[in-house]
Amino acid sequence: xxxxxxxxxxxxxxxxxxxxxxxxxxxxxxxxxxxxxxxxxxxxxxxxxxxxxxxxxxxxxxxxxxxxxxxxxxxxxxxxxxxxxxxxxxxxxxxxxxxxxxxxxxxxxxxxxxxxxxxxxxxxxxxxxxxxxxxxxxxxxxxxxxxxxxxxxxxxxxxxxxxxxxxxxxxxxxxxxxxxxxxxxxxxxxxxxxxxxxxxxxxxxxxxxxxxxxxxxxxxxxxxxxxxxxxxxxxxxxxxxxxxxxxxxxxxxxxxxxxxxxxxxxxxxxxxxxxxxxxxxxxxxxxxxxxxxxxxx
Amino acid sequence: xxxxxxxxxxxxxxxxxxxxxxxxxxxxxxxxxxxxxxxxxxxxxxxxxxxxxxxxxxxxxxxxxxxxxxxxxxxxxxxxxxxxxxxxxxxxxxxxxxxxxxxxxxxxxxxxxxxxxxxxxxxxxxxxxxxxxxxxxxxxxxxxxxxxxxxxxxxxxxxxxxxxxxxxxxxxxxxxxxxxxxxxxxxxxxxxxxxxxxxxxxxxxxxxxxxxxxxxxxxxxxxxxxxxxxxxxxxxxxxxxxxxxxxxxxxxxxxxxxxxxxx
Numbered sequence: 001x002x003x004x005x006x007x008x009x010x011x012x013x014x015x016x017x018x019x020x021x022x023x024x025x026x027x028x029x030x031x032x033x034x035x036x037x038x039x040x041x042x043x044x045x046x047x048x049x050x051x052x053x054x055x056x057x058x059x060x061x062x063x064x065x066x067x068x069x070x071x072x073x074x075x076x077x078x079x080x081x082x083x084x085x086x087x088x089x090x091x092x093x094x095x096x097x098x099x100x101x102x103x104x105x106x107x108x109x110x111x112x113x114x115x116x117x118x119x120x121x122x123x124x125x126x127x128x129x130x131x132x133x134x135x136x137x138x139x140x141x142x143x144x145x146x147x148x149x150x151x152x153x154x155x156x157x158x159x160x161x162x163x164x165x166x167x168x169x170x171x172x173x174x175x176x177x178x179x180x181x182x183x184x185x186x187x188x189x190x191x192x193x194x195x196x197x198x199x200x201x202x203x204x205x206x207x208x209x210x211x212x213x214x215x216x217x218x219x220x221x222x223x224x225x226x227x228x229x230x231x232x233x234x235x236x237x238x239x240x241x242x243x244x245x246x247x248x249x250x251x252x253x254x255x256x257x258x259x260x261x262x263x264x265x266x267x268x269x270x271x272x273x274x275x276x277x278x279x280x281x282x283x284x285x286x287x288x289x290x291x292x293x294x295x296x297x
Numbered sequence: 298x299x300x301x302x303x304x305x306x307x308x309x310x311x312x313x314x315x316x317x318x319x320x321x322x323x324x325x326x327x328x329x330x331x332x333x334x335x336x337x338x339x340x341x342x343x344x345x346x347x348x349x350x351x352x353x354x355x356x357x358x359x360x361x362x363x364x365x366x367x368x369x370x371x372x373x374x375x376x377x378x379x380x381x382x383x384x385x386x387x388x389x390x391x392x393x394x395x396x397x398x399x400x401x402x403x404x405x406x407x408x409x410x411x412x413x414x415x416x417x418x419x420x421x422x423x424x425x426x427x428x429x430x431x432x433x434x435x436x437x438x439x440x441x442x443x444x445x446x447x448x449x450x451x452x453x454x455x456x457x458x459x460x461x462x463x464x465x466x467x468x469x470x471x472x473x474x475x476x477x478x479x480x481x482x483x484x485x486x487x488x489x490x491x492x493x494x495x496x497x498x499x500x501x502x503x504x505x506x507x508x509x510x511x512x513x514x515x516x517x518x519x520x521x522x523x524x525x526x527x528x529x530x531x532x533x534x535x536x537x538x539x540x541x542x543x544x545x546x547x548x549x550x551x552x553x554x555x556x557x558x559x560x
Contacts, residue, residue, distance in 0.1 A: 171404070173400065173402060174404060175365070176362065176404070177404045177466070177469075178406075178416070179362065179393060180360065180362060180397060180398035181420070181469065181470065181473060182390055182393045182394030182417060182421065182473060183416075183417075184420075187420045192406060196407060
């Protein structure tokens with residue numbers, strides 16, 4: 001009796017999740033797909049964003065996510081390697097770093113946006129301008145590089161935690177075998193531990209990318225532009241981004257009825273893009289796993 | 298015996314290990330010692346004794362693998378051909394290149410058979426492809442694995458059987474041309490046929506290497522070793538030629554153990 005009640009209750013809860021996802025997808029696809037033409041994904045917005053496409057926003061999103069990954073992955077992996085392989089696990093400093101990482105994960109994303117504005121745009125960017133450009137505003141304003149770095153800090157804990165888990169999963173046997181062959185600790189980490197942790201590290205990258213592609217708050221003040229007729233050409237240009245573009249379309253349009261189909265299509269593109277980025281990383285990961293699974297004996 | 302005559306590729310004439318007043322502590326607790334003994338070069342020495350007697354701890358202290366264990370401390374000295382391995386300025390990494398180790402559970406890297414054997418050579422800085430290939434082949438022949446794997450060197454090592462994996466681990470340890478090979482119950486996880494292979498191999502290896510083997514299996518100790526050391530409760534009770542240990546031990550504890558009265 002109790003079993004069947006639980007079965008029904010958990011089943012219904014599961015069903016609810018599926019239904020919600022389905023409703024969102026059906027709604028977005030039904031309303032977005034008709035507007036999703038080649039021109040929509042290759043052209044810039046026009047006529048006060050009531051016509052044209054979203055190419056600059058797609059370009060900006062991809063550029064942002066790539067730069068973010070380039071910044072977050074090495075720093076995150078290096079931090080995890082230090083914490084897991086080198087730091088004394090019982091030392092107070094190690095524990096403080098761990099607490100800091102966990103708290104970083106809990107900070108609201110708008111706070112990262114403000115931090116990015118203060119630290120990267122005004123302090124770092126302003127400083128660069130002062131020393132290298134004689135006070136001209138080049139780096140000291142919202143830009144692609146600052147948005148990417150802000151986003152990298154936001155996703156850093158994800159990468160660190162995933163990498164640490166991947167490192168823990170590498171059997172101690174492997175480290176002993178390597179040490180017994182006369183490998184230094186660094187050689188062991190580089191040639192034995194890290195290669196085996198790659199699938200887990202890629203999982204971290206996937207999670208970071210998913211999060212980064214969908215976040216808007218951290219880039220509001222650090223680099224995203226309301227509308228730009230041209231693509232960003234340098235790291236200190238501003239850029240358009242899909243999530244921010246959805247917000248702009250939804251709240252700032254002069255003609256709501258003309259904008260609505262564009263809005264749906266933009267959301268669809270954002271979903272597809274996030275999905276495609278994830279799928280790529282998942283495929284890479286499963287290939288890495290298969291490479292030496294040894295099941296072909 | 299004329300084993301000194303240029304059998305080993307290394308500079309070491311004998312590869313003997315002399316152990317002087319060696320203690321090992323885990324935290325404050327004495328795990329083993331004092332142990333003083335001379336392990337003869339180019340012979341097989343077996344370490345026997347009941348579980349927890351300190352024989353594996355002793356084995357690990359011979360190539361400083363104990364340093365991988367948190368809270369482990371070693372006192373005393375071990376010398377490989379009169380060169381101290383614990384002295385100030387001696388690098389544990391350098392010690393382990395001369396004193397290799399094979400573990401209880403075979404632990405090949407999830408790499409190809411070739412890359413497993415080449416690993417120690419590569420981290421040692423050898424990049425010449427022809428030289429690498431020659432040394433990999435030599436090591437695989439020494440461990441009697443060559444015939445079974447020569448056509449699949451670039452396949453994953455994890456596809457090998459348990460016994461083959463253990464011989465691969467032996468090949469991997471031999472590839473770096475150590476003087477001494479330490480083996481921690483190398484056949485305990487294997488079936489009788491694979492065990493017989495390993496034992497035969499150990500016998501062969503003694504022509505070129507000093508072999509120190511920990512074993513729970515007294516028949517195995519009797520079959521493969523020239524000398525046997527009996528450990529009990531962290532102490533070295535008796536060390537002698539294997540034949541003597543198994544027929545006329547001088548200590549009553551040794552006799553009790555080998556006749557199966559405890560352990």
